Amino acid sequence: MTVAVLGGGVTGLTAAWRLSAAGHSVRLFEAGPRLGGSIRTECADGWLVEAGPNSIQEDPPEIGALIRELGLGDERIEASPQARNRYIALAGGLRALPSPAAPLEFITTPMFSASAKWRISRESARGPLARVQDVSVGAFMRDHFGEEVVERVVQPFVSGIYAGDPERLSARYAFPRIWEAERTVGSLIRAGGHAAKRRRAEGLPAAPALISFRKGMQALTDAVAARLPEGCVALGADVRILEPGSAARWRVRWAGARGEDSAEFDSVVAALPAPALARLGIGATGAAPLAGLGAIEHPPVASVFVGYRRDQVSHPLDGFGALVPATQRRSILGVIFNSTLFGGRAPGGHVALTALAGGSLQPEVARLPPDELALRVCADLGALIGARGRPAFIRQTLWPRAIPQYNLGHGAHRDAMAACERAHPGLLIGGSARDGISVPSCILSGAALAKRVS
DSSP: OEEEEEOOSHHHHHHHHHHHHTTOEEEEEESSSSSSTTOOEEEETTEEEESSOOOEEOOSHHHHHHHHHTTOTTTEEEOOGGGBEEEEEETTEEEEOOOTTOHHHHHHOSSSOHHHHHHHHHGGGOOOOOOSSOOBHHHHHHHHHOHHHIIIIIHHHHHHHHSOOTTTBBHHHHSHHHHHHHHHTSOHHHHHHHHHHHHHHTTOOSSOOEEEETTOTHHHHHHHHHTSOTTOEEETOEEEEEEEOSSSSEEEEEEETTEEEEEEESEEEEOOOHHHHHHOEESTTOOOTTGGGGGSOOOOEEEEEEEEEGGGBOSOOOEEEEEOOGGGOOSEEEEEOHHHHSTTSSOTTEEEEEEEEETTTOHHHHTSOHHHHHHHHHHHHHHHHOBOSOOSEEEEEEESSOSOOOBTTHHHHHHHHHHHHHHSTTEEEOSTTTSOSSHHHHHHHHHHHHHHHO
């Protein structure tokens, strides 16, 4: 079978790899100049810079199996035990988030008031609840834990994951695990304990490993790309129309360096971001049945990688990083302690940090001129972790349309993609617009798309 795969991010790469391994003739179309999508690693002067994702959770087990299959077992590295702490910026400093597995930490933490601690402790008594209507993540978590937890923990975590607004994000689609946990168990605290117990019973650690690779996250997408058949990738190929073919189901039309071109395929796998799906002409009339996906919000996010000499930073950096609640009125959403998290991210005697800015709540910050953004980021790092003086290294990346927001009403977009597939046999749709925004979700989406073709 001949298959066109649209999109060279991790979803499209995985689908193309699995399809070619199953014996199909595959052509991968990518509108940009490179493969890998938002996964991009740069090495410069002893610094390892991640422009996109810095790490992934090795969950479910299929992710670990895929890494071994790619021959990346020796390149795989787990987060350092020193990265255990997760900090929240409060009252001008950083507070370590208490571990759910450490009751004494929870009882003694100054992060929450006595009334908030009482509210959290009562959550474990909640019974199952099957909601009829979707609600925002903010409303959902407020119902379980109260306003203080939403303000100090939920909102910054949502900014760290989605760069989004918890009062607009859908609980059902943005965080399906907690939606299902409430339906089946009720208490999110008890559901977390049950999940850890199940993992231990299966011989797995209580929590999935957080991992990267010695040469950075791009090692993953590079390894998949290296396993594709020679000559099957078309870069700079912007697919615009899918129309009925003659000898096959589909004629794919694209614009490339040599102008307009086309080819016929038995099946098409569309692993494109939502804006590209919205523009795609599909069928005999060239209509755009997925035009509504253009309404999915993609806020801008700036990733600012900053390197300092170790003696320029007073904080011990003994954690994954820090998240910044909107109430703190900072320019950054949070900061990752890269050189604590994984080795080989900074030259000797230096530390590496990645600050994120922008998102749904502060899109204008991401779009600031680079010099002004750098000044704001360094000022916030000075206030939060005691960074002093001029950075030894800095690198900025702007993602003008970053993470798709699964806001309230996202179910209508999922329904539109399903309806498009039903109306156009041989067309399959997946990726971050439909199946989840995390790297593991996109990998699983690509594998599932390939299986559906087969």
